[in-house]
Amino acid sequence: MFTRENQLIMDPKQMKISLMKPNEYYEKAKQSRVLILNHVKLNIKHQHQLAKTRYDKNRPDPKYVKGDLVLVRVINRTSKFQEKFEGPYRIINQIGPATFIVKIENPDNDENTNYTKQVTTADMKHIFSFEVV
Known part of the structure; x- marks a missing residue:
């Protein structure tokens, strides 16, 4: 009815999924955090550069010299x-x-x-x- 097949009693059971040890969770979370922070830093620098180019596009840059x-x-x-x-x-x-x-x-x-x-x-x-x- 909802594109899910019925499970019969005779069907083989799914394999067990082995989870990581708790200390591996912490290491994986640390690696993910470092990866995300590096990506965020790169994104901030990129957005800053885009904002600067948009701001500088129409900004005049007057040059003055001695005697003007x-x-x-x-x-x-x-x-x-x-x-x-x-x-x-x-x-x-x-x-x-x-x-x-x-x-x-x-x-x-x-x-x-x-x-x-x-x-x-x-x-x-x-x-x-x-x-x-």
């Missing part, structure tokens, strides 16, 4: 109508791979003509100058 004109993000904005960036600043030194020292380009407007500040690439934007032909 940049705008610098205003850190403490008091109003939503205040400008997001100030400047122009000129890059005068590079401290690290993403850290720069910038100096204000137009000292006429400020009282401190030697004003410099340290900024990172996340807080800077290039200023592109277009030449009219």
Whole structure:
């Protein structure tokens, strides 16, 4: 009826299954655990690499060199109508791979003509100058 054949009394009995000894269970569990943990580590590394490639696919990688004109993000904005960036600043030194020292380009407007500040690439934007032909 349910695709299972009836067992008759005269049918030969199934062979006995010998189970492992208890100490073998522990060794087998240890081996399985090590195998599973190695697989999990490889899977985590693979998923991390996939997430990084997806993130980096559309991420801009701006390159700044000494002498570039940049705008610098205003850190403490008091109003939503205040400008997001100030400047122009000129890059005068590079401290690290993403850290720069910038100096204000137009000292006429400020009282401190030697004003410099340290900024990172996340807080800077290039200023592109277009030449009219």
